[in-house]
Amino acid sequence: xxxxxxxxxxxxxxxxxxxxxxxxxxxxxxxxxxxxxxxxxxxxxxxxxxxxxxxxxxxxxxxxxxxxxxxxxxxxxxxxxxxxxxxxxxxxxxxxxxxxxxxxxxxxxxxxxxxxxxxxxxxxxxxxxxxxxxxxxxxxxxxxxxxxxxxxxxxxxxxxxxxxxxxxxxxxxxxxxxxxxxxxxxxxxxxxxxxxxxxxxxxxxxxxxxxxxxxxxxxxxxxxxxxxxxxxxxxxxxxxxxxxxxxxxxxxxxxxxxxxxxxxxxxxxxxxxxxxxxxxxxxxxxxxxxxxxxxxxxxxxxxxxxxxxxxxxxxxxxxxxxxxxxxxxxxxxxxxxxxxxxxxxxxxxxxxx
Amino acid sequence: xxxxxxxxxxxxxxxxxxxxxxxxxxxxxxxxxxxxxxxxxxxxxxxxxxxxxxxxxxxxxxxxxxxxxxxxxxxxxxxxxxxxxxxxxxxxxxxxxxxxxxxxxxxxxxxxxxxxxxxxxxxxxxxxxxxxxxxxxxxxxxxxxxxxxxxxxxxxxxxxxxxxxxxxxxxxxxxxxxxxxxxxxxxxxxxxxxxxxxxxxxxxxxxxxxxxxxxxxxxxxxxxxxxxxxxxxxxxxxxxxxxxxxxxxxxxxxxxxxxxxxxxxxxxxxxxxxxxxxxxxxxxxxxxxxxxxxxxxxxxxxxxxxxxxxxxxxxxxxxxxxxxxxxxxxxxxxxxxxxxxxxxxxxxxxxxx
DNA sequence: GACGCTCGTCGAAGCGCTTCGACCGACGAG
DNA sequence: CTCGTCGGTCGAAGCGCTTCGACGAGCGTC
Numbered sequence: 001x002x003x004x005x006x007x008x009x010x011x012x013x014x015x016x017x018x019x020x021x022x023x024x025x026x027x028x029x030x031x032x033x034x035x036x037x038x039x040x041x042x043x044x045x046x047x048x049x050x051x052x053x054x055x056x057x058x059x060x061x062x063x064x065x066x067x068x069x070x071x072x073x074x075x076x077x078x079x080x081x082x083x084x085x086x087x088x089x090x091x092x093x094x095x096x097x098x099x100x101x102x103x104x105x106x107x108x109x110x111x112x113x114x115x116x117x118x119x120x121x122x123x124x125x126x127x128x129x130x131x132x133x134x135x136x137x138x139x140x141x142x143x144x145x146x147x148x149x150x151x152x153x154x155x156x157x158x159x160x161x162x163x164x165x166x167x168x169x170x171x172x173x174x175x176x177x178x179x180x181x182x183x184x185x186x187x188x189x190x191x192x193x194x195x196x197x198x199x200x201x202x203x204x205x206x207x208x209x210x211x212x213x214x215x216x217x218x219x220x221x222x223x224x225x226x227x228x229x230x231x232x233x234x235x236x237x238x239x240x241x242x243x244x245x246x247x248x249x250x251x252x253x254x255x256x257x258x259x260x261x262x263x264x265x266x267x268x269x270x271x272x273x274x275x276x277x278x279x280x281x282x283x284x285x286x287x288x289x290x291x292x293x294x295x296x297x298x299x300x301x302x303x304x305x306x307x308x309x310x311x312x313x314x315x316x317x318x319x320x321x322x323x324x325x326x327x328x329x330x331x332x333x334x335x336x337x338x339x340x341x342x343x344x345x346x347x348x349x350x351x352x353x
Numbered sequence: 354x355x356x357x358x359x360x361x362x363x364x365x366x367x368x369x370x371x372x373x374x375x376x377x378x379x380x381x382x383x384x385x386x387x388x389x390x391x392x393x394x395x396x397x398x399x400x401x402x403x404x405x406x407x408x409x410x411x412x413x414x415x416x417x418x419x420x421x422x423x424x425x426x427x428x429x430x431x432x433x434x435x436x437x438x439x440x441x442x443x444x445x446x447x448x449x450x451x452x453x454x455x456x457x458x459x460x461x462x463x464x465x466x467x468x469x470x471x472x473x474x475x476x477x478x479x480x481x482x483x484x485x486x487x488x489x490x491x492x493x494x495x496x497x498x499x500x501x502x503x504x505x506x507x508x509x510x511x512x513x514x515x516x517x518x519x520x521x522x523x524x525x526x527x528x529x530x531x532x533x534x535x536x537x538x539x540x541x542x543x544x545x546x547x548x549x550x551x552x553x554x555x556x557x558x559x560x561x562x563x564x565x566x567x568x569x570x571x572x573x574x575x576x577x578x579x580x581x582x583x584x585x586x587x588x589x590x591x592x593x594x595x596x597x598x599x600x601x602x603x604x605x606x607x608x609x610x611x612x613x614x615x616x617x618x619x620x621x622x623x624x625x626x627x628x629x630x631x632x633x634x635x636x637x638x639x640x641x642x643x644x645x646x647x648x649x650x651x652x653x654x655x656x657x658x659x660x661x662x663x664x665x666x667x668x669x670x671x672x673x674x675x676x677x678x679x680x681x682x683x684x685x686x687x688x689x690x691x692x693x694x695x696x697x698x699x700x701x702x703x704x705x706x
Numbered sequence: 707g708a709c710g711c712t713c714g715t716c717g718a719a720g721c722g723c724t725t726c727g728a729c730c731g732a733c734g735a736g
Numbered sequence: 737c738t739c740g741t742c743g744g745t746c747g748a749a750g751c752g753c754t755t756c757g758a759c760g761a762g763c764g765t766c
Contacts, residue, residue: 061417
C-alpha cells in the first residue's frame with residue numbers, strides 16, 4: 001500500500017478522505033470549499049457534513065503549492081527600541097484580527113532582517129503580501145518593494161510614494177489641529193516636544209510631518225512655536241523641560257508627541273512650579289488609553305492604530321485580488337478635549353510681556 | 354510546452370533550474386541544501402554557485418508539503434489590554450530573532466482565536482510548533498495542547514504542568530529577593546503593589562507566584578507585608594497609594610510589580626510627602642530600560658524577556674528535533690541595586706512608633 | 707582477482723491540493 | 737425532435753520539493 005517516498009500521513013485527514021466519505025471526487029470537495037464552481041445544494045451539504053465530521057483542515061503547504069497563494073501576509077515591524085511600543089502593539093493586534101477575517105494569517109518579520117528578509121520571504125512564496133511599518137522618508141526597502149512586485153501596503157509615507165500604497169494618520173493636520181486648539185484658547189507661545197532626536201535623524205515621516213504641521217499652522221495663526229526633540233527617560237524629560245522653560249518662560253502650552261515622555265512631562269511640570277492646565281496647557285498626540293490614564297486626563301489627538309491596521313489589511317487584500325486601490329490613505333485626526341488644556345489666564349498673559 | 358493545470362511559474366526560480374544550470378539532478382541540489390547525504394566538494398561548490406547566481410530560494414509550500422515541516426512556529430500572544438505591553442514586545446522580538454537563527458519564521462496568533470485557532474493551525478500543518486504566552490493557572494489551551502500532540506513551549510506555568518515544557522522567570526524567588534533586599538536595609542514594613550486585580554482573578558501565574566514569594570520571605574525574615582493589586586491609571590495609583598499610606602503609615606518600602614504603575618508611583622509619592630528613597634524605598638519588578646529611565650533610577654529585578662524568549666525558542670527547537678527537554682525552566686532573578694532604595698532612617702524608625 | 711564496501715549521484719514517486727478540460731444529463735429554443 | 741447550452745461532476749495533471757532505493761565507480765581485503 002505504502003509507496004516508498006512520501007511516507008503515509010500520520011493523523012492528518014486529507015481531502016481524499018473527505019471525498020471518499022462523502023462519495024464524491026476530491027475536486028468536488030475542493031470546489032465546495034472554494035466556491036469556484038457551482039455545486040448542487042445536496043452535494044454541498046453532504047461534503048460539508050463530512051468535513052465537519054472528520055475534522056478536516058486543508059493542508060496549508062499543499063494548498064499554497066497548488067494555488068500559488070499562501071494565505072499569509074507578512075507584518076514587518078520595527079521592533080527596535082525607541083519606538084512607541086503600545087502603538088505598535090495595538091497595531092499588530094488589529095492587523096492579526098483583521099487578517100483572520102479575510103482568512104489570512106500573519107507572519108511576523110523584524111525590520112532588522114532588512115531587505116534580505118523581504119527578498120527571502122517573497123522568493124519563497126511564504127507570504128502573498130507585506131505590511132511595512134515604521135517607514136522612513138528614505139527607506140531602503142522601498143526600492144526593493146518596487147522591484148519585487150510583491151503586493152504591499154506601507155504604514156507611513158516615504159519621501160517618494162508614487163506607485164506605492166500608503167496609509168497613515170494625517171500627522172500634518174494632527175499637528176495643525178493641536179495648534180488650532182491652543183490658539184483658540186488664547187495661547188500665543190507654544191512648544192512642540194517631539195520624538196527622540198534619533199527618530200528625526202532617521203527621517204521618520206510622522207515626526208517630520210507633525211512638526212511641519214505645527215510650524216505651518218502656528219505661522220498662519222500668529223502663534224510662536226519652538227520645536228525640540230525629546231528623549232524618553234524621566235531625567236531627560238526634566239532636563240529638556242527645565243531648559244525649555246528657562247529659555248522661553250512665556251511658553252504657555254506644550255504639544256507632546258512621545259508617549260513615553262507624556263507621563264514624565266505631566267509629573268515634572270508641577271515640580272517646576274507649573275500646574276497643568278492652570279499655568280501650562282498640554283496636548284498630546286498619543287493613543288487614547290494613555291490620554292485617559294494620565295494625571296489630568298489629556299487633551300489629545302489619538303493615533304488610531306487599530307483603524308490604521310484595519311485599513312492597511314483591507315487595502316492589501318484588495319491588492320491581492322488585483323483590485324485598484326488609492327495610493328494614499330490619510331486618516332483624519334480628531335482632537336479630543338480633556339482636562340489638560342485651558343484658556344490662557346489673563347494674569348499670565350499680561351505678566352508674560 | 355505548458356501542460357494545462359499547474360500553470361507555468363512566473364519569475365520563480367525552481368530547484369530544477371538550479372539543477373540544470375549546475376548540470377546535476379534536482380535531488381542533488383536538495384541534498385546540498387539539506388546536507389542529508391554526502392556530496393563531493395566539487396559538486397557542492399558548483400551547485401552553491403548556481404544557487405547564488407540564479408537567486409534561488411526554495412518554495413516554502415513545496416518544501417513543507419514534501420518534508421512535512423513548515424519551518425514556521427506560532428507565537429500565541431495575549432494582545433489583550435492590561436498586559437504588560439513592553440515586556441510582550443521585547444519577548445516577541447527575541448522570539449523572532451532567535452527563530453530566524455534556527456531558520457524558522459514566526460506566525461503571530463492572538464489568544465482570542467482561542468483553542469479553535471490552535472486546532473486550525475495544528476491541523477493545517479501551518480506551523481511545526483507553538484509558543485504560548487500569558488499562560489494562566491487554569492488555561493483552556495493546555496488540555497488541547499496535550500491532546501493535539503503539537504510540540505509546544507509555554508511561557509509561564511499552568512497549575513498542572515506535568516508533561517508540558519514551561520519557561521519563566523522564577524517570580525517566587527524574585528519576590529523573595531525584593532523582600533530580602535529591603536529587609537537587609539532594615540525595612541520591617543513593606544507593601545506589594547501588584548498587578549491589576551483582573552490579572553489575579555484571571556489566575557495568572559506570575560502575579561500569584563510573586564505574591565507568594567513576597568509573603569513567604571517576609572514571614573521568614575520577620576517583615577510585615579501588605580499586598581494589594583494596583584490598577585494602571587495615574588489616578589488609580591494615587592488613590593491606591595493614598596489609601597495604603599493612610600492605613601499603614603509606617604510602611605517604609607514598596608515592591609511594585611506593574612510597569613505601567615511604576616511611573617505614577619514615583620511621581621505620586623513626593624506629592625504625598627514621601628521622598629524616594631529617603632522616606633520610602635521602592636523596588637520594582639520590571640524590564641531594565643524602564644528601571645533605568647525612571648525618576649530616581651529604580652532598584653529592580655528585571656524581567657528577562659529576551660532571555661526567556663531565547664530559551665523558549667531553543668527548547669521548542671529541541672523538541673522539534675525530538676530531543677528530550679526539561680519540563681520546567683526557571684530563570685533565576687537578579688536584583689540590581691540602583692537609587693530608589695535606602696536604609697531605613699533611624700529617625701524615622703524611632704518616630705514610626 | 708573477485709568480493710563487498712562506501713561515496714556520490716540519479717531517477718522516480720509521491721506529499722495534498724487546485725484547476726482545467728471533459729463529460730453527461732436536462733432543458734429551452736427553433 | 738434535434739441541437740445548443742448550461743449546471744454539476746469527475747479525472748488527471750501538475751505545483752516544487754524531499755527522500756528512498758538503485759547504481760556505478762573506486763578502493764581495500766582476503
